Amino acid sequence: MSATSWPNPDAPLKNHAELGDRARAVLAANDTGAMVTAAPNLYPHMWSWDAAFVAAGLSTISVPRALAELAHLLGAQWESGMIPHIVFSEAPGYFPGVDRWRTEGVSPPGVKSSGICQPPVHATLLRRIVERATARGGEDARLAEDFARQSVPQWIRWHGWLRGARGGDGSGLVTIYHGWESGMDNSPRFDGPYSRVHPGDLEPFVRTDTRIVEDTSQRPSDEEYARYLWLVQQMADARFDDARLPDVVDFQVKDVFMSAALAAANEDLAVLAERHGHEGEAPRLREWSEEFRQGVDSTVDPATGLARDRDVLTGEWIGPPTIAGFAPLVSSTDPALRARQSALIDGPDWTGDPRLAFPLPASTSTRSEGLRPRQYWRGPVWPVMNWYLATALRRHGDEVRYAAWRAASLAQLMEGHFGEYYEPFTGEPLGSWNQSWTAAVALEWLDDAEPGG
Numbered sequence: 001m002s003a004t005s006w007p008n009p010d011a012p013l014k015n016h017a018e019l020g021d022r023a024r025a026v027l028a029a030n031d032t033g034a035m036v037t038a039a040p041n042l043y044p045h046m047w048s049w050d051a052a053f054v055a056a057g058l059s060t061i062s063v064p065r066a067l068a069e070l071a072h073l074l075g076a077q078w079e080s081g082m083i084p085h086i087v088f089s090e091a092p093g094y095f096p097g098v099d100r101w102r103t104e105g106v107s108p109p110g111v112k113s114s115g116i117c118q119p120p121v122h123a124t125l126l127r128r129i130v131e132r133a134t135a136r137g138g139e140d141a142r143l144a145e146d147f148a149r150q151s152v153p154q155w156i157r158w159h160g161w162l163r164g165a166r167g168g169d170g171s172g173l174v175t176i177y178h179g180w181e182s183g184m185d186n187s188p189r190f191d192g193p194y195s196r197v198h199p200g201d202l203e204p205f206v207r208t209d210t211r212i213v214e215d216t217s218q219r220p221s222d223e224e225y226a227r228y229l230w231l232v233q234q235m236a237d238a239r240f241d242d243a244r245l246p247d248v249v250d251f252q253v254k255d256v257f258m259s260a261a262l263a264a265a266n267e268d269l270a271v272l273a274e275r276h277g278h279e280g281e282a283p284r285l286r287e288w289s290e291e292f293r294q295g296v297d298s299t300v301d302p303a304t305g306l307a308r309d310r311d312v313l314t315g316e317w318i319g320p321p322t323i324a325g326f327a328p329l330v331s332s333t334d335p336a337l338r339a340r341q342s343a344l345i346d347g348p349d350w351t352g353d354p355r356l357a358f359p360l361p362a363s364t365s366t367r368s369e370g371l372r373p374r375q376y377w378r379g380p381v382w383p384v385m386n387w388y389l390a391t392a393l394r395r396h397g398d399e400v401r402y403a404a405w406r407a408a409s410l411a412q413l414m415e416g417h418f419g420e421y422y423e424p425f426t427g428e429p430l431g432s433w434n435q436s437w438t439a440a441v442a443l444e445w446l447d448d449a450e451p452g453g
Contacts, residue, residue: 381412
């Protein structure tokens with residue numbers, strides 16, 4: 001099947017100008033005024049790491065609107081420092097809703113949120129926004145600098161919570177209690193830990209996602225979803241008490257990709273602290289960055305060259321070939337490790353597979369027996385992940401791969417639907433269309449100068 005043989009009711013976009021116009025229209029349509037929802041219909045609320053990418057994309061249009069997006073997210077920060085993975089809007093019909101989470105009395109007064117977190121990419125994206133605004137000068141620069149000065153302490157509380165509540169064992173790795181916290185919900189990374197989750201007296205449930213995505217094979221099964229909800233129920237029963245969770249939750253994984261994001265974000269937050277009135281905090285943040293950087297590097301499998309998660313409850317390494325295995329490309333400063341990982345991602349199991357519609361990494365190796373090319377994080381290509389990894393490569397001096405991924409990503413997005421994820425071999429947009437963070441990274445790619453230009 002060719003990359004253009006799937007049904008495409010709309011004419012593809014003609015040029016990058018049209019791509020930018022349509023991306024801005026997607027963000028405008030998904031903007032409630034208080035938040036840019038993750039997507040129409042399927043995701044009518046604010047997701048934590050989505051919001052960070054969305055804010056970066058918004059800053060190419062309006063720095064004040066971008067900062068307001070992050071401010072809304074920070075308004076949901078818990079007293080502990082945790083930033084919840086969902087901040088609910090007033091839109092009805094989403095499952096699991098706030099009633100299922102039972103966070104009232106734990107979340108801030110007046111805030112409706114979930115009780116778990118997502119990858120801490122916020123400081124990395126905030127630094128990008130502030131630097132963009134500073135380059136523009138004028139009112140944008142003043143607003144961004146003021147926001148950074150005022151919000152840095154809240155971001156430090158967030159990182160401090162992750163290090164203390166989730167990474168306090170000295171491993172340099174963050175513990176997650178649910179695959180949803182990883183952002184890569186049903187990745188093959190979690191098959192082993194999930195297989196040991198056996199729901200007990202589970203509250204009945206009726207899903208809404210399978211009513212919206214017509215091809216239900218793209219979504220997790222009901223059996224998988226029962227496990228997800230059982231973990232929510234376990235944490236809610238414990239009132240999301242950080243001290244109690246290790247004793248009651250049936251899923252506990254040291255998440256290597258989340259740990260790499262935290263290592264990188266600590267460095268970015270240290271830079272923001274130095275530049276915006278919190279110089280004394282920078283050394284501590286850099287210590288945290290080094291701690292998690294070393295933790296991530298220590299997980300690399302000598303045989304495969306990929307980083308691995310670890311099942312806390314069994315002590316076993318988790319090493320299926322997924323995009324998370326390239327976590328060191330986000331955080332590592334080891335030249336030999338970076339070189340090996342870069343060669344791997346160029347190889348036939350990843351971007352070098354000639355069957356790909358576009359030479360971009362799939363969420364699971366295209367040569368893996370576990371590949372499911374249409375199913376969420378089990379095989380599709382995610383535009384937001386391509387952008388995040390490419391910018392990490394560039395920050396470590398890899399302009400060549402950055403330029404190649406930029407060209408391929410823009411070509412992928414020219415079909416115009418801003419899919420949540422894409423079938424790797426056909427280029428078909430899957431999941432929810434008009435996804436906000438997909439539109440946001442399109443604007444980021446477009447706002448960037450042509451590499452070498």
